Amino acid sequence: MRRRFAEEARAERPDLALLCLLIGAAADPDLDDAGLDAAQIELDRLAGLLPYRPGGPRAWAVALRELLGEEGYGFHGAAADYDRLESSLLHHVLVRRRGLPILLSVVWVEVARRAGAPVYGVALPGHFVVGFGPPEDLERQVLVDPFDGGRILTGGDAETLVAGATGAPLEPSMLTAAEPLDVVTRILNNIRSWAEARPERSDVALWAVELALAVPSHPARLRYEKGQLLVRRGDFLGGAAEMEEYAGLVEVVDEGIAERVRKEAFAARAMLN
16 A cells, blocks of 8 residues: 555646545555545545536535535544544545544545635645636635535635634745645655654554655655654664665754764664673
């Protein structure tokens, strides 16, 4: 499944739903090919329940809200969902109809896309939402918040979300369409943050880092993070090797950091004695 994730992440047109489901397979060994297919079929089924081309961006937004939101299947989020790993796993979100904003947005986007809607994810700082309309035409853009049951947002609502997350004003660049790999990277970052707050779940942190390393153009520091996790889990040689690889990458720009990391790698190897 992880090899399949790496292959899909490097595809010319990565399949967002499949990548999200393969993240779920890393977390849940019982999620096999049949389970992946069942989740895709559920997305297809939901798309088939939408009216045929209801109209412009706002009409699509209303149709999705009526199908997936509180008036329909009840997909939404709550504060408690941030404490659950399942809230970041698409196959669980499809069953529970609860999740983080970004996973609920994936459901909205994938269902609407299958039905022919002009739809895309919008990665607002701190809160992922969904946009309807031509991505290049922000004047016609309609934003919805799947975490709030598909509520249609006004310009003021979006500004409030951004200000609450960053304290900064809303910029037009924040309203552009998020690429599938950007969405996947943000999901993996959420999972790593979840695991970081739970030291006993270093297993989750490790597979999340390994998947993040399979995404093209990943930060080099992920190598160092993986090395630290391996050492913490008792794989001193594996952790030292990852740290040394990171040191080799970073020494071009900062010899001081490279030297410090090499010392950490040496200390990890010494723990075998």
